[in-house]
Amino acid sequence: MKAAQFSRFGGPEVLETVDLPTPEPQAGEVLIRVHAAGINFFEVLMRADGYAVTPQLPMVPGVEAAGVVEAVGQGVDGALIGTRIAAPLFASTRPFGGYAEYVTIDAGLGLPLPAPLSSEEATALMVQGLTAFHLLRQSPPANRTVLVPGAAGGVGSLLVQLAKRQGARRVIGLAGGKAKLDVAMSHGADIAIDRHSGDWEAETRDAAQGGLDTIYDTVGGAMTGDFLDILAPGGELVFAALGRYALGVARLEAMIGRNQSLKGFALLPLLSPGVLRASLSELFDLAASGDIVVTTGGRFPLDQAGEAHRLLEEHRSIGKVVLIP
Structure with a gap:
């Protein structure tokens, strides 16, 4: 072969x-x-x-x-x-x-x-669908304003759709370039912001309309610190990226002072054989029926x-x- x-x-x-x-x-x-x-x-x-x-x-x-x-x-x-x-x-x-x-x-x-x-x-x-599915189980989006970086990617495009289905108050997509912004909007994002914009942080704060409650960080690297800066007091940043996270002591101290939470996410420990089959079956049915694209x-x-x-x-x-x- x-x-x-x-x-x-x-x-x-x-x-x-x-x-x-x-x-x-x-x-x-x-x-x-x-x-x-x-x-x-x-x-x-x-x-x-x-x-x-x-x-x-x-x-x-x-x-x-x-x-x-x-x-x-x-x-x-x-x-x-x-x-x-x-x-x-x-x-x-x-x-x-x-x-x-x-x-x-x-x-x-x-x-x-x-x-x-x-x-x-x-x-x-499979990997990307299950990641989106279980990210939202670990940190439910209902009645919250959420940020989805990489909103046109394999995980992000599904996160946008599933978060909307699960009652997010507002879904903000972050992506690079018009084509990706259009994809995020087509999947139901309330607003899509270009991460290449020099003012993307300010634009995101404005779009949050009262505070950004949850950020699903599937990007990592230098952007993680920026995400903490725009997270609302009492908000939650979920670590789900493969790369390293650039967080200095000053940002962590500021996070503590703002009552913000950090949560780790790893997919494989959540997937017993029964959970794997049930989760995939649900995702397959949602896609087959056209409820997610x-x-x-x-x-x-x-x-x-x-x-x-x-x-x-x-x-x-x-x-x-x-x-x-």
Whole structure:
């Protein structure tokens, strides 16, 4: 089978297409012909050896895929063959390997796709959809004014929609450039603000109309301190970014004086097998019924995996970026 892997750390060019043996489904597993594999920013960091954990090389990235069951292992009902299924590899004992034509996964982790839902949409609702879904469970938006940075991205575009559905008083989207602002507005943001504007902090304060109650920080870095500066007294900043947070002592002392709260967020510890299936089922049903819209911002063949990474690395992507093996 064809797969995209990297054998050394570096830029997008280190991703190369290789021939690997097609995996055999073991007892309790299914073999899936991949129709779409999701790309996530932490995979970009891994490729450059900039993630919290250094992966073993060579590595075939990809923690989420969707496609059709082609074979089953011992003990699995053969009626599953031909079923369209989502493969949340990140929850399995082999959490990578999605950038390939085939993957195997425990049959109990695979989730059938509703008929209207495409494989591409399903990939967007795994890591990124679950992140948005559980961020709002940890810090509910009802009756609060919330800020969603990266409001046109894979997580942000879903956060905007879900926060509106869950009764946020006002949803402010923060994004870079007109195209991304338009996406945020189309998904229901009450206002979208360009982060490239020199006055974005003042514009956000004005848009909050009485105070910014919650900020879902999926960006991190230097912007975290700016977010604290515009957070209302008594407000909550939720840390959900992959990068480091630049917070000095002075800002932390100011936060204490303003009764502000900091909350950490990590997805995987929240996902027991039952919670994973229930959460994905709810997200799949919402998307299949049209109650939320999945934005796919880029489709690449396996041999262009490096270009897909470059799109994310340069922050040019809108919505979910996928590989189509």
